[in-house]
Amino acid sequence: MKFAHLADLHLGYRQYGLYERLEDYNRAFEKAVEEVIERDLSFVLISGDLFHCGSPPAVAVRSAFKGLSMLKRAGIPVVAIRGNHDGHFERGGNYLSLLEDAGLLTYLEGERFYTDLKADRERARILGIGCLVEAQLVERLESVKKAIDPSADHNILMLHQSFDKVSSKDRSWLVHSAYFYDDVFGHVDYFALGHVHERCKHPEFPAYYPGSIEYWDIDDAETHIFDMESGRRNFKAKKGKGFLAVELDDGIRVEPVEVEGRRVVHLVFEYGEIDPRVASEEITEILPEFDEVGSLVVVTVRGVVKEGCRASDLDFKAFRKALGSVLKLKTRNELRHPSALAVGRIEGRVTPERAIEEYFSALGEEGKGLSRLAIRLFEYLSRNDVEGAKEVIVNDL
Ligand SMILES: [Mn+2]
Numbered sequence: 001m002k003f004a005h006l007a008d009l010h011l012g013y014r015q016y017g018l019y020e021r022l023e024d025y026n027r028a029f030e031k032a033v034e035e036v037i038e039r040d041l042s043f044v045l046i047s048g049d050l051f052h053c054g055s056p057p058a059v060a061v062r063s064a065f066k067g068l069s070m071l072k073r074a075g076i077p078v079v080a081i082r083g084n085h086d087g088h089f090e091r092g093g094n095y096l097s098l099l100e101d102a103g104l105l106t107y108l109e110g111e112r113f114y115t116d117l118k119a120d121r122e123r124a125r126i127l128g129i130g131c132l133v134e135a136q137l138v139e140r141l142e143s144v145k146k147a148i149d150p151s152a153d154h155n156i157l158m159l160h161q162s163f164d165k166v167s168s169k170d171r172s173w174l175v176h177s178a179y180f181y182d183d184v185f186g187h188v189d190y191f192a193l194g195h196v197h198e199r200c201k202h203p204e205f206p207a208y209y210p211g212s213i214e215y216w217d218i219d220d221a222e223t224h225i226f227d228m229e230s231g232r233r234n235f236k237a238k239k240g241k242g243f244l245a246v247e248l249d250d251g252i253r254v255e256p257v258e259v260e261g262r263r264v265v266h267l268v269f270e271y272g273e274i275d276p277r278v279a280s281e282e283i284t285e286i287l288p289e290f291d292e293v294g295s296l297v298v299v300t301v302r303g304v305v306k307e308g309c310r311a312s313d314l315d316f317k318a319f320r321k322a323l324g325s326v327l328k329l330k331t332r333n334e335l336r337h338p339s340a341l342a343v344g345r346i347e348g349r350v351t352p353e354r355a356i357e358e359y360f361s362a363l364g365e366e367g368k369g370l371s372r373l374a375i376r377l378f379e380y381l382s383r384n385d386v387e388g389a390k391e392v393i394v395n396d397l
Helices: 019-038 058-073 095-101 134-147 183-187 276-290 316-322 352-361 365-382 386-396
Strands: 002-006 044-047 078-081 114-119 122-129 154-160 188-194 207-209 222-227 232-236 242-248 252-258 264-274 296-305 328-336
Touching (some): 019 058, 044 188, 122 134, 328 386, 352 365
Parallel strands (some): 122 154, 188 207, 264 296
Antiparallel strands (some): 002 242, 222 232
């Protein structure tokens, strides 16, 4: 049997505060649906985070209705679980409950944690647990183990967690692989995972993450690194975004299906010692090459500021002018003062930077941006550079 495995659609997410990004996420979902129908896949699994929040805007809910209705008309059933973003299901349910009420999907939650699907004269038992803290998850797993059906042609387990053995930046909602060493999980042919936004696989189990359907993290984008000392350029291709087309028979075949989105470019300018005024002119000369209508550009500048210069002298206004056609330019001033490097350690144990990173890491991807902002504010303010700190706020928020 052949099916589609989607996760982390985040409908309703206004990335960078842009309504256009919300539309991009809607479009990616609808494109994926068209591709599923075109390929005549037998069913669709959505492994959590269909929505970006518990109360998504109507335009996102309508997109979900539109895509799921297309699947329904094509006779393609959909099974979904709750991600950490989808909202609680207690007290009257969430938007997945609403979609189930409308007959658009089967929502596995709580006591109802499995369903059977037939395709190509085979029967698949689909089991699913929504996102939980590990202790609760492990408790639920006991019931799931009893419901794994060795007489079914296939057993598929849907989860929305990160795994200890999957190398990912996101360690939130973690579960340990050891819980799955029980023999009974040998009957699970495929683990349909969600939560990690990169496309990847567990090193031991037939467990896959399709990754988010749209670009989410700047590290996934097309990246150009300019070594401004040597004049050398490095290029890192973007990572694919979309979903997985999975075929189960005696073995597993997993094919990534790309869903093309808006062009996102990360430009990194690396200096050793830097005079921000001179650097601004040099960078402004390079930027027009990337002035493409509708694209998203993130510019990062790194280096150690020369004595007598200020990090806030980077001329972001000139950058904006050079990139007049892009949908959004986001600038990241990662310049450091030599003195900031010596801000030192708290009680001789941990640097303030490390403490801040630790604190925000609980928020996952969004925490990364916050910790970067907090660290830079800390650097400026610890030098009593209030003007510099204001610049950081103006440029970053
Ligand atoms: Mn997610």
